[in-house]
Amino acid sequence: MNLHVTAELDGPITTNPVVREDVVRLVDLKRRFGATPALDGVSLTVQKGEILGIIGRSGAGKSTLIRCLNGLERPDSGEVFIEAREISRLGERDLQPLRRRIGMVFQHFNLLSAKTVEENVALPLKIEGRPRAERLARAAELLQLVGLSEKAQAYPASLSGGQKQRVGIARALAARPALLLSDEATSALDPETTRSILALLKDINARLGLTILLITHEMEVIRSIADRVAVIDAGRIVEEGAVWQVFANPKSEITRSLLGAIRPQLPPEIASRLAAGEGAETILRIDVAGQAAHGPLLSDLSAAVPGPFRLVHGGIDHVQRQPVGTLFLSVPGTDAAHLAAVIAFLKDRDARVEVLGHVASPV
Incomplete structure (x- = not known):
């Protein structure tokens, strides 16, 4: 029998003993909708420069978690720290500058169809009130980073799904965020395009030292680029650790189930x-x-x-x-x-x- 070995997109293991800064820290986060606990005591950290994958089935609490991170949802209790600042009790005015420290990449791209690729990428800077010349220079820089310089004057309708997601990533980076949140960013893409988008995110992480938090229901996404993984089920983190260690020895039944699609199973x-x-x-x-x-x-x-x-x-x-x-x-x-x-x-x-x-x- 041939034993299949795959190493594509796998990143290096971090062994640097230097104490690293937490970009995100969640402490005993709880949020209920009626009698249903969407988050039930979630605590975790995301360190500067790492890629953390949060995986779970539909309804596990992933969407509520990401909305608490960007201030769109307020927890019933617990604390949300972004760059050491607690945000869960901030008013809308105080949240606005903080949200500029967080870039968002969405499953369905969320591009403005009436604006060019260049205008879509520059939009966060326009909202921020930056001069036109600065906006265009930044957009050009980012389109080169994501490999779409030639599409600057195109409109979203003329782009493929993968190209639209590259534009979405460029736009998320426009304001030089400290944290990039990826919310099922590859779920609408075919496998080949998914691999290219994941490789791009890994490259951006390496080049810019950007902290990335991935929300996904696909273990292959976690395997490809994450440094650590946290498994969420029924609003709780049931397992957390280095990706290779969790893959090698999953402790929870939900983790074993999620791994079933990519790990060998008895015929x-x-x-x-x-x-x-x-x-x-x-x-x-x-x-x-x-x-x-x-x-x-x-x-x-x-x-x-x-x-x-x-x-x-x-x-x-x-x-x-x-x-x-x-x-x-x-x-x-x-x-x-x-x-x-x-x-x-x-x-x-x-x-x-x-x-x-x-x-x-x-x-």
């Missing part, structure tokens, strides 16, 4: 035959990451634990330049001691092992 023809009790073969799921995934795990297992086993499915991916793998092994026979020795060896190599069940005949 249906085998899964449908699984049963409890004894059988001709035992099926194991093995999750490995980091150093455990670097070495010849199966070769070492074969040498250390004499007896049969077979790789029936799985592969190794790379997340943040760290190998993360899921393998499915079949261990034939009913020798409990042999099975226990296989499991013990794998666990001793820092692998996470789960007995999925047994099949009555060889797979």
